[in-house]
Amino acid sequence: MASTWKKSAGWLGTLVLAVTMVACGGTPPPEPAPEPEPEPQVEEQAVDEAAERARLEEEARRRREDEEQRRREAERNRVLSIIAERVHFDFDKSDIRPDAEEVLQRKVVVLREYAGVSFRIEGHCDERGSNEYNLALGQRRAEAVRRYLVSYGLDASRFTTISYGEERPAMRASNEDAWAQNRRAEFNVTRYGQLGN
Amino acid sequence: MASTVVLILFDSPNMSPTNGQMHYGARNPLTAIAMPAIVLAFLGPATAAAQVPVRDSIPTDVRVGILYQPSFRPGIVMPLVPAPQGLREVADSARRIILRDLDYSDRLQVMPVGEDVPIEGPINYGLWDELEAVWLLVGAVEGTPDQPVLRLSLHDVVFRLLQEVRAFELPPLAHPGFRHALHTAADAVVRWATSSAGIATTRIAYVAEGPGGSEIYVVDSDGFGARRLSSDSSIALSPAWSPTGDRIAFMSYKNGDPAIYEIDADGGRSVLSVDLPGMDLTPTYTPDGTRLGFAATIDGRTEVYTYDLVRNCCPERATFARYANSLSPTFAPDGRRFAFNSDRLGQLHVFVQGMNNGSAELITPYIYDRSVHNAGPDWSPTGDRIAFHGWVGGEPQIFTVAPDGRGLRQLTQRGRNEDPSWAPDGRHIIFASTRDGATGLWVLDVVSGRIRRLVSAAGARLPDWSGRLDSASQLTSGAAVGSESNNR
Structure with missing residues (x-):
């Protein structure tokens, strides 16, 4: 009983690992991996499109955030310099x-x-x-x-x-x-x- | 003894005498010179002070000067006594230290004596009398280098008799207590000869710049053994000796909120003593050592408080002046009154107040001038005078005044001179001065006017002179071996 549970837990572990690896694969540039690993490569195409979309969105968001950050920083500097006077x-x-x-x-x-x-x-x-x-x-x-x-x-x-x-x-x-x-x-x-x- | 001090006045060289407010009537140098002679001829020294309108002012356009009557200082000789092999260095050091202490006492005139003067055999009083010496001090070192013994005999040359003889057991030359043992011997000689104790066994605490901020330092009365006590790397100010000389209270910013700390006189860690809400500053011990006087801020102003050191509690407010600051308390020797600094009249002045009586009396002269700034009061251990610094032409100078506001005297003229503190003999004052260009601590003999530099260190200031440190525990608390550097 205990040994079968252990076994299934092991299966589950590998599954979780694989899923997370796939999910993480989205962010890095979708270049073909130098080492041929047959199984993940099958899903690479789909991941590529999603990643591209995500990347663009991320970039826009980051730009907005940067701008916000700059504005906040400027405001913060303004406030702090008034306080420090x-x-x-x-x-x-x-x-x-x-x-x-x-x-x-x-x-x-x-x-x-x-x-x-x-x-x-x-x-x-x-x-x-x-x-x-x-x-x-x-x-x-x-x-x-x-x-x-x-x-x-x-x-x-x-x-x-x-x-x-x-x-x-x-x-x-x-x-x-x-x-x-x-x-x-x-x-x-x-x-x-x-x-x- | 003719230790009379007379006030004279003379025009400041860069001031026009026509626009001067002349309070003392001496308009030209001629009358200024003539005045003391007249005063001396017709009035006793006590009435001489009363003649001066003392409560009038510290004139800003007139220099108040002091004429030190050179009082008679009996001559003392201490010839070289041959020491046995192995003790020569001890004997040389002992003689040097004692002679310097006798000189610094300002009560005896140390007379030079050739090394070839024979000292063997019976004392040749006639010879010393011819040299016009009044006292002959013979110091013979005996024993072993580990346990040297200094036998001092003081001879009265005039009456041709042995006044005193006493053996002083000394620690070995390299021992930190060596110098202190000789200071004790020197003070004994001063007492035998003048029946007043010397000040050799005293130390001075002060503030100077340390590696990480201002720190508390201590130096022996002869300028040797300067060493740093605190190591808080913060701002440390206003050191004050406990009456027994084992502790020093001071103010420190080391925990952010300025509070009063105490530290062992031989160093170590400082421990928190008083921390009321707000800033605590300018500590001083009551003469019995049971309480601490200090100032603390309350509602944005500063008031004088006392704190019970025995029960370690119970701050009690001692001054009551709305919208004004009161600080820098200093106690009379009987502990019944205290002097302090306050700006309650719109200018900074020194006041005296009874401990159980709320009315404060002004003792420094009030004048309508913005540049009035009388600060840093210190009540003499003999009780008769209060020293402080007051501005003359924008520069602080040392003054003394009687506790009832009479007999104001200006003691310094040159440079900035601040924060006086009395020696236990009530005639020496140490203060911070810029008179030689740099900052330093200087010792002034109020009687003779002799002045000497004790410490020159970056930012040396706020000195506090200890009481006499004769207790046995003080013997070992001297400087660590090797750190005995002459600081001058």
Whole structure:
């Protein structure tokens, strides 16, 4: 009893194998196999036509997909670059300047559209204040940005804040230009939502 | 002792005196020179400080200067004593280390002495008196290279008597505790001669750039044995010694959310100490070591908290200022008050507050100027002064002030000078400075004005001076053999 079951199982196994081999044979180019294998060659003709159709369909689909992908990528880049855009601050201040407000307004628009996107707001300072005070100042800057975004009805849980004080300058120099560059908030996406990572 | 310090003022060379706000009345160099003489002639040192309108301002267009009254430093000689074969190297090292420590104490004047001066036989007090030495230190090394013994005898040359004698058992030359044992001996000599303890058995923790970010480092008081303690490859800041000197608290970003960690003073892994929601920063121990003072962000601002280290719980808020930041606490030696940094007046200032009393008192001068920035307070272990850095013409300089806001003194002039920390003797201050072009840590003797560089390393900053590390456990916790490089 057990041995016959085993035998039939063996038959079934080979059958399944053959079927899958045929099915898989559709995708590769229908060139005659270098080694003559009589049995599969009989079905090659039928497979050829089906494969051709499938190939064309696949190509069209892939083209559409590529286009969609490109569009999505462009949109994704647009959104990410808007999110990544830094805002800058005046010396020893955490007020949102008019130029920073413009930048943040652009963020509000895309954040409303992409509700699944979350990010971390990083506050930074120039090197002039004390190392320790700058940690507090950077935090205040990050919080000011967060409050601004939340005031436009965006969910507060989408934003986390961290301060790096003067520890991560964007520009390593000791002049007005570098200081202005370094007094900033940066944005680091933590959840991409419908943007896909 | 004539350790008087007098404030003098003189015009900044690049400033017009006409538009200057002159708070101190000294308009030209002549009066500036004449002033201390007058003050010295008619007023005692205590009233001299009171004459200055101290709470007025840190003028931005006037340089506040300091005149260090060269106080009398008794001369000390330590002649070369012939050592037995096999102990010569030990004797040489011992003498070098002790002489440097005596010099760095700034309480004694180390006098050079020729190698040919005979030391055998009875002490020739007349000879040393002629050299104008007040103290004669004779150090004889005995025993074996494995167990050397240093016998120090201190002679009072003026009164021609033996003041003290004591034998110090030393570890072998290559042992990590060798230098520490000699620092202990040097501190004993300073105490015998001046009845004030030295600072040789202390270390300084600081921040410098490591291979993967800023890390915590430690160096001996004489600049030797600099070594990295943390290896978090992250951002480590604000080291603070525990009162017993066995641990250092610091702030680190190593787990993303900035929190307070503690690390053994002889290295190893740092362990999480305090992690409230948000950022935790600027730790400091209470003088009894039972609690940690620190700052933490709450609702986007920063407030000072304490944390119970014994029960490992119970953060308690100590400052209450809506819409402002309070940070960098530092405790008075009795632990009843603390100074801290706050921008509650729209400028950064130092305040003092009682531990059980919510009212904070401003101790740094308020002036209507955007460039006011007083930060990094450190309460002296002797209790009488608080050091901090304040901006003068946009550059931070080291100041000290009494805890009631009187007697403001500026101690530095050149380069950027930041984040002062007191030595346990209450007269030496270490701070970060760019005075020689690069960043480094410098030690200033507030009494004599002597200044020396201790560490020059990339990004060396935020120094914290330990208490005296005399306990036996500290003996073995020195630098690993071979890593003892002079860092200067």
